[in-house]
Amino acid sequence: xxxxxxxxxxITAAVDYDDCIAIVEAKTQANLRxxxxxxxxxxxxxxxxxTVIAFVAVDGGMATGSVSRTNVELDxxxxxxxxxxxxxxxxxxxxxxxxxxxDIAVGDWSAAHLATGPDVFSTFAPHLGELFxxxxxxxxxxxxxxxxxxxxxWLGSKGGLRLRHDQPAGRLEMTGKSHNRxxxxxxxxxxxxxxxxxxxxxxxxxxxxLEWQARSSKKAAGRYQTVAPSGAIADLLAYLLWTSPARxxxxxxxxxxxxxxxxxxxIGETLAKLPINIFxxxxxKGLESSPxxxxxxxxxxxxVFDNGLAQExxxxxxxxxxxxxxxTRSVAQSTGIAYGAGGDNVxxxxxxxxxxxxxxxxxxxDGLLLTTLWYxxxxxxxxxxxxxxxxxxxxxxxxxxxxxxxxxFRWNExxxxxxxxxxxxxxxEITATREFEDLARTATPAVIFxxxxxxxxx
Numbered sequence: 001x002x003x004x005x006x007x008x009x010x011i012t013a014a015v016d017y018d019d020c021i022a023i024v025e026a027k028t029q030a031n032l033r034x035x036x037x038x039x040x041x042x043x044x045x046x047x048x049x050x051t052v053i054a055f056v057a058v059d060g061g062m063a064t065g066s067v068s069r070t071n072v073e074l075d076x077x078x079x080x081x082x083x084x085x086x087x088x089x090x091x092x093x094x095x096x097x098x099x100x101x102x103d104i105a106v107g108d109w110s111a112a113h114l115a116t117g118p119d120v121f122s123t124f125a126p127h128l129g130e131l132f133x134x135x136x137x138x139x140x141x142x143x144x145x146x147x148x149x150x151x152x153x154w155l156g157s158k159g160g161l162r163l164r165h166d167q168p169a170g171r172l173e174m175t176g177k178s179h180n181r182x183x184x185x186x187x188x189x190x191x192x193x194x195x196x197x198x199x200x201x202x203x204x205x206x207x208x209x210l211e212w213q214a215r216s217s218k219k220a221a222g223r224y225q226t227v228a229p230s231g232a233i234a235d236l237l238a239y240l241l242w243t244s245p246a247r248x249x250x251x252x253x254x255x256x257x258x259x260x261x262x263x264x265x266x267i268g269e270t271l272a273k274l275p276i277n278i279f280x281x282x283x284x285k286g287l288e289s290s291p292x293x294x295x296x297x298x299x300x301x302x303x304v305f306d307n308g309l310a311q312e313x314x315x316x317x318x319x320x321x322x323x324x325x326x327x328t329r330s331v332a333q334s335t336g337i338a339y340g341a342g343g344d345n346v347x348x349x350x351x352x353x354x355x356x357x358x359x360x361x362x363x364x365x366d367g368l369l370l371t372t373l374w375y376x377x378x379x380x381x382x383x384x385x386x387x388x389x390x391x392x393x394x395x396x397x398x399x400x401x402x403x404x405x406x407x408x409f410r411w412n413e414x415x416x417x418x419x420x421x422x423x424x425x426x427x428x429e430i431t432a433t434r435e436f437e438d439l440a441r442t443a444t445p446a447v448i449f450x451x452x453x454x455x456x457x458x
Contacts, residue, residue, distance in 0.1 A: 001048065002074060005109060008156035010074070011052055014081040017088070018062070019055040019100055021157045021307055023296055024048065026113040030120055031147040037132040037140070044117055047071075051296040053304050054084035055100065061093040064304055066297050094305070096298050098329040100159055101308040106292055107164030109154070114166055116150040124194040131199055140210070141181070144174040148194060155294060161308045165290045167344075168192045169440045171432060175392075176206035185209040186372060186392035188231055188432035190440065192286065209371065209393050215404030217396065219457075225367035225423075226452035227360045227397065230431035232373045233444040236386075236415040237278065237346050238436035239376065243384050244316065245300040246327035246337040255384035255416050256325055265325065265337065272320035272419040274350050280343025281313040286430050287441040289344035301342060303328035314340045317419070345441035350425040357446040359426050362400040364448065369395040369402060372434040373411070384414045388435075389458050409454035424448040 002010075004024035011022040029045045053066040065087030067080055121128075124146065135142050148170040155163040170191040177184045187202045228236075249256035249265040258264040282289045293309040295302035306328055315323040324340045332339040361369060374391035378384075390408045397403070426445040433439050 001071065004048070004113070004152075004154045005156075007050060007072060007077070008154060010077050011050075011081050012156060012158040014078050015054065015085065015158060017054055017056040017085045019158045020081065020084070021053040021055075021155060021161065021304065023051040023053070023294065024154045026152045027149065028113070028115040028117070029147055029149045030116050030118055031145060032121060032125065032128070033145040034128075034132070035143050037135045037142045042118070046115070050080070052080050052084040053296070053307075054081075054088040056085055056088040058089065058093060062097045063088040063091050064094045064097075064298070065089075065091050066304065068296065094298070096303040096305055096328055096330040098303065098305040098333075100157070100305060101161060102157070103160035104308055105162045107166075109162045109164050111164075113152040114150055116148050116168070120148045120170070120194055121146065124197055124199070127199045131203055134203070135176070139178060140207070141177045142174060143177070144172070146170070146172045146194070153290070153294060155292075155307060157307075163292050163308055165292070165294075167289065170194050171437070171440070172197055172202070174202055174206065176210060178210045183210045183213040184392065185213070186434070188434060190430055190432040190442070209395075212395050212402050213393065213405040217404060217406055219368070219396070219406040219454075221409065221454050221456050223451040223453050225364055226449045227357070227364060227367065227369045227446065228449060229357050229370065229446050230429050230444045231434055232370050233348065233447060234346075234431050234433045234439065234442035235373050235376060235435045236418065237348060237442065237444065238433060238439045239378070239384065239386055240278070240415045241316070241326070241342065241346060242378075243381055244326050244342070246325035246335055246340075247331045248300065249325055250335040250337065254381060255414065256322065257382075266322050267325065267337065268321060270321050271317060271416060272422060274422055274425060275319045276317055276348065276350050276419060276422065276425070277315070277319065278317040278346065278348045279313060279315045280345050281347065282311045282343060282345070284345060284347055284443070287345040287347070287443060289441055293341050301326050303330060305329065306341065309341065311341060311343055314343050345443075346439065347428065347442070348444040349428040350445060353425045353427060353445060355426040356429075357426065360424060360446045360448050361397055361402060363424055364397045365399055367397045368406065368452075368454075369397055374435060376435050379412070384416045385412065386415065387412050387455075408458040410456045410458050412453050412455045418449055418452075421450040421452075422447045423450050
């Protein structure tokens with residue numbers, strides 16, 4: 001296989017149009033999978049993707065088009081470079097055109113891909129084996145997987161960009177079942193290298209919830225004071241961001257548009273009673289991400305013309321107020337909304353807050369505790385109304401203690417409106433989404449929602 005650096009040099013040298021960006025992504029992934037407290041499979045996957053983005057001057061401006069392939073060989077280089085140019089010319093003048101960056105270097109361009117492999121589980125796997133033994137002796141079945149991915153990305157251009165970034169990511173999902181599978185619950189963790197995964201803590205959480213399920217009762221649909229763990233908050237944040245492109249708001253097509261005032265947005269408006277901050281930061285400890293912007297195609301969230309721009313801290317909500325929306329340079333110019341790429345992680349924090357999930361439970365006199373939100377779907381992007389199901393256990397809280405399990409619900413809520421109904425939050429912690437796995441780097445607190453709408457019994 002051709003080295004990524006050589007591929008990029010040959011592709012950019014082969015083009016006969018104005019500029020070209022070539023992006024090579026090398027990815028390796030190691031995984032473990034288990035069922036009934038027994039390891040079932042393990043392996044390593046390797047793949048490489050090449051994207052060629054052509055920039056061609058045409059009447060009225062610049063056209064662009066991209067082509068992606070896996071495992072490009074030497075004899076395919078000229079063809080893929082030519083095809084990208086043809087796609088660009090067929091597309092016509094690009095709406096998102098902006099000046100292309102030139103002559104910028106980031107990272108160790110010449111180094112090889114840092115492949116992951118089974119060694120990443122060298123500490124984790126023995127502990128997992130002990131957990132299996134313990135669960136079998138207590139008639140608990142564990143199901144799940146652990147996977148670790150390392151992606152190395154090289155971005156080079158005819159105009160002199162030479163950018164490289166290495167991104168590790170790990171994920172653990174564990175389902176525990178007991179009492180002949182009549183009880184079931186779930187726990188997840190996010191990690192960069194599996195050295196910080198507390199399997200004892202995962203086991204403790206699973207056992208606690210299985211024990212809570214010994215007593216069950218039925219609850220009617222309605223609005224409840226509801227404690228949500230950090231992972232459920234991270235899933236809701238994904239949908240907050242999903243509706244955040246600046247152009248959609250400026251054109252009145254999102255929840256962040258100012259009603260009755262065409263062209264204006266809700267930037268500066270207070271969304272939360274607490275001084276909540278939601279932001280991305282490529283230097284956030286434990287969630288480090290790419291220091292430069294990378295886009296293989298243009299869309300609502302990104303522009304190929306913005307490739308190579310520095311990624312910096314971006315404030316979405318600050319002190320409870322909407323502070324920014326995701327905006328490319330071209331959208332910023334047309335709408336007046338400041339450029340903001342959004343970043344590759346998302347963090348929510350409430351300054352001065354402390355404590356964990358149990359701290360929030362202790363504050364509730366009469367309410368519910370969620371485990372995860374599942375099968376989330378957008379009902380109305382203009383109001384950001386979502387619907388979904390609860391999963392893996394909903395529990396009743398009385399006088400600050402969980403007293404048993406209740407039935408599952410379908411819920412209907414807007415995460416934007418929910419920001420205004422957060423009455424308490426704990427300390428921010430790195431967490432794992434359940435529904436939106438593509439959002440791999442998140443940190444949020446557990447919170448208490450007032451009047452969370454459990455719309456029907458599931």
